[in-house]
Amino acid sequence: MFRLAHLSDPHLGPMPKARLSELASKRVLGYLNWHMHRGRGMMQAASLDAIIADIHQVAPDHVTVTGDLINIGLPGEFARSRAWLSRVGSPDAVSVIPGNHDAYVRSTLPAALAAWGDYAKGDTKPETSRAQFPYLRRRGDIALIGVSSAIATGPFMATGLVDDDQLKRLADLLHDTGRDGLCRILLLHHMPIDGLTKWKSRLLQADRFRVVISKSGAELILHGHTHRASTHWIGGPQRPVPVIGTQAASLQSSPDKRGAGWNLFEISGGPDNWRIAHIERGFAPGATGIQELSRTELNAP
Numbered sequence: 001m002f003r004l005a006h007l008s009d010p011h012l013g014p015m016p017k018a019r020l021s022e023l024a025s026k027r028v029l030g031y032l033n034w035h036m037h038r039g040r041g042m043m044q045a046a047s048l049d050a051i052i053a054d055i056h057q058v059a060p061d062h063v064t065v066t067g068d069l070i071n072i073g074l075p076g077e078f079a080r081s082r083a084w085l086s087r088v089g090s091p092d093a094v095s096v097i098p099g100n101h102d103a104y105v106r107s108t109l110p111a112a113l114a115a116w117g118d119y120a121k122g123d124t125k126p127e128t129s130r131a132q133f134p135y136l137r138r139r140g141d142i143a144l145i146g147v148s149s150a151i152a153t154g155p156f157m158a159t160g161l162v163d164d165d166q167l168k169r170l171a172d173l174l175h176d177t178g179r180d181g182l183c184r185i186l187l188l189h190h191m192p193i194d195g196l197t198k199w200k201s202r203l204l205q206a207d208r209f210r211v212v213i214s215k216s217g218a219e220l221i222l223h224g225h226t227h228r229a230s231t232h233w234i235g236g237p238q239r240p241v242p243v244i245g246t247q248a249a250s251l252q253s254s255p256d257k258r259g260a261g262w263n264l265f266e267i268s269g270g271p272d273n274w275r276i277a278h279i280e281r282g283f284a285p286g287a288t289g290i291q292e293l294s295r296t297e298l299n300a301p
């Protein structure tokens with residue numbers, strides 16, 4: 001059995017102090033937004049520390065992080081995100097993809113990817129930085145395929161896009177790893193389903209992404225961005241493909257809302273017969289400790 005952890009959207013704090021010149025453009029809105037939300041206790045370092053401690057105690061074979069480690073791309077945020085990743089695990093055991101906040105303004109994504117290094121690279125080196133995504137990391141019979149939907153957007157927008165170049169390479173990767181009988185697990189920041197996220201936060205051209213999945217198939221798609229746990233299905237060539245989101249990993253619980261959480265997947269079986277159990281762990285509404293919240297066999301509906 002292979003045990004895979006999935007966490008997302010740590011939005012690492014605290015926000016570094018910013019010079020006025022660094023807050024030009026979109027950043028000033030993000031800076032104010034951060035201080036408003038932290039003031040209301042929505043994102044908490046203590047919750048995130050508890051999530052990481054829980055993952056370490058469960059000791060999965062591999063950890064995936066589906067984006068938004070950074071907030072607004074201030075200089076102090078890159079080295080800190082790398083330091084946090086090294087606390088989660090080694091580059092070999094942790095796979096990261098970027099989210100929209102990791103591409104907050106145009107200069108953010110290259111700096112984030114440089115800081116993350118091997119955490120966001122496949123087993124073989126890409127020929128160019130443009131070809132870094134989708135990456136493939138093979139761990140036994142598991143194929144981890146990291147896709148980037150991270151693009152810099154205008155103020156008030158948090159959309160994502162998987163461009164045609166990536167989609168073409170993704171189709172090839174899914175085809176090859178499917179032919180080899182691997183359990184294909186795709187990592188993507190934005191939710192690839194229309195109408196379930198705010199318009200400003202949607203995945204652009206999500207239909208093109210779904211066409212690739214409907215033709216090539218995948219065993220599991222993991223995403224973040226919504227900050228909420230969710231399970232949906234999209235069409236595949238033989239059977240529907242589960243699309244699983246997770247609570248943001250630094251979310252504070254309240255009496256009526258769940259707090260931070262993460263997903264554990266227990267993967268067994270083999271080609272054409274992969275069995276995946278989905279276990280949600282996290283803070284129940286009002287809870288001060290982490291517990292198992294649900295256990296579901298991901299059988300197509």
Ligand SMILES: [Fe+2]
Pocket residue numbers: 009011068099101225226227
């Ligand atoms: Fe986020």
Ligand SMILES: [Fe+2]
Pocket residue numbers: 068099100101158189224225226
């Ligand atoms: Fe996001």
